Amino acid sequence: MASDLGALCVVGSINVDVTASVVRLPGAGETVLGGTLRRDAGGKGANQAVAAARLGGRVRMVGAVGDDTDGLGMLQNLTDAGVDASGVWVVDSPTGTALITVDDAGENQIVVCPGANQDVTLDGTEFGAEEAVLVQLEIPMPVVEALAATVPGYLAINAAPAQSLPAALVARADLIIVNETEYALLPELAAASLVAVTYGSAGAALLSAGREIVRVPAPAVRSVSSVGAGDAFCAALTLALHAGWEPERALRAACAVGADAVAHLGAQPPLRSLETYA
DSSP states (O other): OOOOOOEEEEEOOOEEEEEEEOSSOOOTTOOOOOOEEEEEEEOHHHHHHHHHHHHTOEEEEEEEEESSHHHHHHHHHHHHTTOEEEEEEEESSOOEEEEEEEOTTSOEEEEEEOGGGGGOOOTTOOOOTTEEEEEESSSOHHHHHHHHHHOOSOEEEEOOSOOOOOHHHHHHOSEEEEEHHHHHHOGGGGGOSOEEEEOGGGOEEEEETTEEEEEEOOOOOOOSOOTTHHHHHHHHHHHHHHTTOOHHHHHHHHHHHHHHHTTSSSSSOOOOOGGGGO
């Protein structure tokens, strides 16, 4: 019987992903022909919520979608994945949209039009002491900052896209997750109690007050698309650490989840129970 991974509230973005798959990514001013187009559910927040639910967590989401066809579709997608979407607001702004180009090697370029994500609010939202909260930076920073004062339990921040974090937020976070580029752009993370840094196919590391305490490699897989892999990693690591897993086991499982994610198209891959990756 699988162990209880606990409750998780994801506060973040909900998007429609419009993805063009091409042989190679275009350069500046260049047109590349021959691509195939698809529409999928996305947004860093929704991706992490869906991944956490598929990994076995008890998940709810706080966010916002537009009062449009895409918004209704994204709400249904969350519900179908087992996420409690009762905390998602339906607003007048259009549902957020991400324009994504992915090449044959799985590398991508992404432009996000935030839309309703700019209207995310914590009004009426309460957090339980035993509930972990995971947030990203595709929603207004004042909302992220407010979590530092309102979350009584475990707080994890995926500091992406990279933007400067107030010292009080860094000090409050139990876990901050970034990729190596974001880590280089955020020197304030050297003071954080626990930071996870991902290095793509080279794996990931955990740092405490700027000192590396654990590093693990990533499993070797054939990459189809890296879109959503980081979000799956965030969900897995937050669930594992909040559930009390040892850091090395938690990081190894999260890397395995991320590696599994790159083997699938779309930002919300079909994952298994988290314990099967440990």
